[in-house]
Amino acid sequence: MKILVIEDEQGLRETIRASLLKEKFVVETAADYRSASAKINDYDYDCILLDIMLPGGSGLDLLRELKRLRRSDSVLIISAKDSLDDKVAGLDLGADDYLTKPFHLAELNARIKSLIRRRQNNGDTSVAMGNVILFPDRRQVEVEGNPVQLNRKEFDLLYYFVSNPNRLINRMSLAESVWGDHIDQADSLDFIYSQVKNLRRKLKQAGASIEVKAVYGFGYKLTEA
Numbered sequence: 001m002k003i004l005v006i007e008d009e010q011g012l013r014e015t016i017r018a019s020l021l022k023e024k025f026v027v028e029t030a031a032d033y034r035s036a037s038a039k040i041n042d043y044d045y046d047c048i049l050l051d052i053m054l055p056g057g058s059g060l061d062l063l064r065e066l067k068r069l070r071r072s073d074s075v076l077i078i079s080a081k082d083s084l085d086d087k088v089a090g091l092d093l094g095a096d097d098y099l100t101k102p103f104h105l106a107e108l109n110a111r112i113k114s115l116i117r118r119r120q121n122n123g124d125t126s127v128a129m130g131n132v133i134l135f136p137d138r139r140q141v142e143v144e145g146n147p148v149q150l151n152r153k154e155f156d157l158l159y160y161f162v163s164n165p166n167r168l169i170n171r172m173s174l175a176e177s178v179w180g181d182h183i184d185q186a187d188s189l190d191f192i193y194s195q196v197k198n199l200r201r202k203l204k205q206a207g208a209s210i211e212v213k214a215v216y217g218f219g220y221k222l223t224e225a
Contacts, residue, residue, distance in 0.1 A: 001046045001116060002026040006036040006062070007078065008055055012101075016049065019105045020112075033057030040065060045073045046119065047112050050095070052079040052086060063093035074115040078103070106173055110163050129162050130209035130224045143206040154199045161212060161222035170219040196220060 003025050007013040013029055020027045028043070030036035033056035040048070040062060048066075052059040059077065066073065077090045080101040087098045096115050099108060114136065117127060127134050131144045139155050141148040150158065160174065171192050200212050209225050 002028070002044075003112065004036075004039055004043075004045045004048045004073075005029045006049060006054065006059065007051045008032060008053070009051075016105070016108065019109065023109055025112075031055070033062070036062055037065060040071075041069070044071070046116050047074045047076060049108075049112075050075055050077050052077060052090070060089055060093060063090060063095060067094050072119070074119050076108075076111060076115060078108070106160070110160060113163050127159075127162050129165055129222070132162070132203070132208050132210050134159055134162055143203070143208045146206065148202060148206045148208075150199070150202060153195050154202070157195055157199055158203075161220070162210075165222055165224075168215055168218060168221050174219060 003020055005013055005016050005020070005027060007016065007029070008031050010031070013031065017027050017029055028039060028045075030039055033054045036050075036054065037057075050059045050062060054062075059079070063075065066075065075095045075097075077087075077095045077098045078101060079086065079098075090098060096118070097111055099111060114127075127136070133142045134140070134155075135142075136159060139152070141150055141155065141158065157174070161169070174196075175192050196212055196214075203210065203212070211223055211225060213221050213223055215221055
């Protein structure tokens with residue numbers, strides 16, 4: 001999968017690039033409007049990460065260019081501007097999602113994967129593993145067609161696990177992905193333990209073929225029985 005990161009802040013651009021390379025994506029970058037426009041006109045991408053405020057122009061103009069070219073690249077706006085008008089303008093011009101700075105890399109990666117799945121599945125955002133299906137847009141979970149009642153944090157945890165199947169995840173990364181900047185409100189990593197414990201119990205009771213396994217001294221891994 002090929003991703004273009006359009007971001008003028010060098011430190012953030014390189015941090016995002018390094019994170020995406022770890023996820024096995026092919027990554028290209030652009031630091032200003034001119035270089036971004038050249039890449040957009042020359043190449044296709046599975047996902048474009050787009051900052052609005054760029055040297056030499058606006059990210060919104062790049063969205064207009066993509067629209068003019070009738071391109072289907074998924075676009076995730078990443079910007080410090082958090083006004084409703086900016087979000088509406090970006091979405092009206094064809095952006096698929098909007099993430100406000102500062103953000104956690106785990107959330108960015110999850111959103112990119114969601115956009116790519118939606119693109120591959122003609123707009124279907126559901127994600128499945130084993131006999132479990134998640135519907136992120138409705139925040140619903142089904143096991144063999146039967147609904148499973150999860151609270152908000154349990155759903156967020158399961159969604160993160162399913163987005164990273166068979167991957168060893170440490171507790172801090174898990175906490176950051178679900179609680180973000182409000183991780184201090186989790187009181188301690190013991191809260192993560194209790195939420196995962198409840199999630200494991202509900203999946204087992206529902207007859208799920210997937211299991212969240214604890215890895216002593218590190219974190220958790222979602223596997224299929």
